Amino acid sequence: MHIPDGYLGPKTCGIFYLSMVPVWYLASVRIKKTLGFRYLPFLALASAFTFIIMMFNFPIPGGATGHMVGGTVVSIVLGPWAGVVAMSLTLSLQALLFGDGGITSLGANSFNMAFLMSFTGYYTYLLITSRSASPLRQTIACAIAGYLSVNITALAVAFELGIQPMIAHASDGTPLYAPYPLSITIPAMMIPHLLFLGPVEAFGTALVVSYIRKREDLVFHRHKEDLHLAPLYRVLIFLVLLTPLGLLAQGVPWGEWDIEGLKSLTGYVPSGMERLNSLWSGIMPDYTIPGLHSDTGSAIGYVISALVGSVTVIGLVYLWGKVWHQR
Template sequence: MHIPDGYLSPITYIPSYAIQLPLFVYGIKKLKEVLDEKTVPLISSLTALSFIVMMINIPIPGGTSGHAIGAAAISILTNPWIGFVSLSLVLLIQAVVFGDGGITAWAVNSLSIGFGASFTGYYLYKALSKINKEFALFLSGWFSIVFSSFLVALFLGIQPLIAHSPDGKPLFFPFGLDITVPALVFSHMLYFGIVEGIFTLVVVKFVQKTAGLLTEGINET
């Protein structure tokens, strides 16, 4: 689901950096406020787990691939700003070291996968946890990655509309929303969303059971 270099036009990725960087700096500030000898191991472990699951890319119909991300789990256990920063750092390392995702596309990937998934997963869980916590955990994971896939599909699908030659030939990503939305969103609704929902449920319940005290006081936005 990472967008590589060459798929996005400058008119897309330059403004995305202007939006993402101030949010990222603010997220770093929020992260520093809670870092201590107790929270560092927890946040580091959750970020490392996200890194691992995001490296497991599974091909899906439509010429793309998908994977779990762990954004909802990190955000629920800490807060969405930490989730956003953690996922953004994972995406940056994967782009620079492993070529998984692009440098020019990092801000878009960060906003789509990091920011979008972290905040939707967190607030959906907050809204539903009073009804049923297990269901809220699963649905927050499911929806977070589906929403993230929609944002990625949106960024890719608008490229033929905003960056094309005078004769209408796309200059960057060639497929429109009629292809990107079904290829990405439907597959995440039917498969990766379920995986992410189960992942969120299992990870959050395990951490709350084994290290629940560490999460107290840091899951505030």
């Protein structure tokens, strides 16, 4: 389920990082509010046991073994927001220290396994047990939540990989990142998850949560408190799910037309806009130096632009170091 570095294009990686920043912020604020000063060891330990859940082999029929993702277990036991942070921390450690999953794809992996899995699993469980929370109903709810969440996560991964040939390709159409279209990635991800990995996650989630429930003091997340917020979360999930659709859009983003684009759309260019358009086009527009239009000139322009960028980076890092030093 971990997407390694190099499978997703820079645009996709950037979008998922940007999508996850508010989620991480919101999650950390909520956890600090709920747990007070205890939040730090709690999150660290939650992340550590998430790592252990992911590492343990689950015995399955025929002498084989399988790994659980464990996102649903964590979200049911700790609540969805703590689940998001614990899982994200685990994924960060796996990417940074254990080389599992990628650094550039950390945003996408966190979206899939931390956010999507936690919330889908948690709210499925909540919806099924909202009217009655008999042990049997809880066990069935855990199984359904585990099955559904792992399959939705797999579908998201398949979607993210499958759109790469459409949005990131060379000028001749050759894919630059994950090479398979949706017609291949969806069955390739979904068939094993629907038939094999989904049932493992479902059974494992039900079994583990049923054991945890036997220790009443362990289930400290009060699920009922979240019920009135459920519609809001569902809308949030829906909106976030729609976010990557922007990747499919072709052409210039609405409202970001240049003068020619605007003229072709409206038939004229407002005089004020025409006047302001030439006011500032950057020091080196399109990585070129004004006046140097030959191939050699363009190459020099690129090199000088890169040098300017490097010097800016050094300056920013230096300033950041100074500011940091003073704090």
